[in-house]
Each structure stands twice: as structure tokens, then as C-alpha cells.
Amino acid sequence: MKYPVIIHKDEETGYGVTIPDIPGCFADGDTQEESILNIQEAVELYYHGEDISEPPAASQMEDLLNSELYTRDSFLYLADIDFAFIAPKTQRINITVPEYKLIRIDRAAKDKGISRSAFFVDSAERLIRNLSVAKTVGRRQKKSVLP
Structure with missing residues (x-):
């Protein structure tokens, strides 16, 4: 499923990824590509041991443009997150x-x-x-x- 995420770069660190539809779930990496690749792992770790029956609904990218999470120093990316791990049966x-x-x-x-x-x-x-x-x-x- 496609989810909009917000990628940002702080001056003295790598890239951070905020996943607005999963509050409290973040990914990071030294490069943009690495931070994007780490999104799936971050989501799986976030939900590890949790009992959820279905993935959260995805926000519209347009709604995030007006969000306080989105700043001039960030950009939106549409990440493909596979939730097959929540109900592998x-x-x-x-x-x-x-x-x-x-x-x-x-x-x-x-x-x-x-x-x-x-x-x-x-x-x-x-x-x-x-x-x-x-x-x-x-x-x-x-x-x-x-x-």
C-alpha cells in the first residue's frame, strides 16, 4: 500500500522519515535512498508484537502539505509499505x-x-x-x- 511520508534533513545528521499515518513511527538513514529503504523495517519493528487486524488508512498527500510536519526543509515521498506481516496467514x-x-x-x-x-x-x-x-x-x- 502506498503511504505519503515526509523526509527531512537536519544540518548535522542524516535523513529522517516521518510516517504521519503511523504516529510515533520513524525511519532514518545517512542518505535519502537509505532512509527510504529503512521505512519498511521501521514499520515492522513499530508493530512487532502488536495485535492489529488491518493497516492504517493512508493520508492524501495534499492534506500533508498543510500539516505542521511538512516544512520548507522537507519533501513528500510516496512509500510502498507492505503490511503482509500483520496477518501472514x-x-x-x-x-x-x-x-x-x-x-x-x-x-x-x-x-x-x-x-x-x-x-x-x-x-x-x-x-x-x-x-x-x-x-x-x-x-x-x-x-x-x-x-
Whole structure:
């Protein structure tokens, strides 16, 4: 899942990463690249031993631009954080798909280099995220027409 993070550089230190959607979770590194690579590990360590059933919702980058966490000396980055570690157990499901659609799905999954199951899950997550964004945009539009 993609999460906006704020990367900042202090004068005499390396780079720090604030993850606004996970308050209290931070990553760092000597370089920008290293700090970005350390985000996944920081999240896993933060949640180690915690009992959570699903990842937190991701903020919109636009909302963070007005946040007190975002300053002139920082920049936003969209980090891909894999939350598979919170519920590593998988469940087998049975679905019915028209054969011609399954062929198209299998081709697309192969092109991406992932399994059919991963393709279904990734597609469902993307749809859920897009629906959430559309719902948020719809609310913002409604608010903007109110006096």
C-alpha cells in the first residue's frame, strides 16, 4: 500500500522519515535512498508484537502539505509499505470467473510477474483505494458548494 511520508534533513545528521499515518513511527538513514529503504523495517519493528487486524488508512498527500510536519526543509515521498506481516496467514477462497476473463487475468498477472492470487489481491486493493479517494473527493466537492 502506498503511504505519503515526509523526509527531512537536519544540518548535522542524516535523513529522517516521518510516517504521519503511523504516529510515533520513524525511519532514518545517512542518505535519502537509505532512509527510504529503512521505512519498511521501521514499520515492522513499530508493530512487532502488536495485535492489529488491518493497516492504517493512508493520508492524501495534499492534506500533508498543510500539516505542521511538512516544512520548507522537507519533501513528500510516496512509500510502498507492505503490511503482509500483520496477518501472514492466507485464506483459500473459491470464486467463479468466466474463462475468457480468467485468461486475460492470467496474461496480465504473468506480464507483471506475479501469481493469479497476487493479481486479484492487488487489483482489489487498488479498487478499494480508488473508491476511498473518490469518496473523499466527493465529500470535498460537497463541502466546497456549501456557504
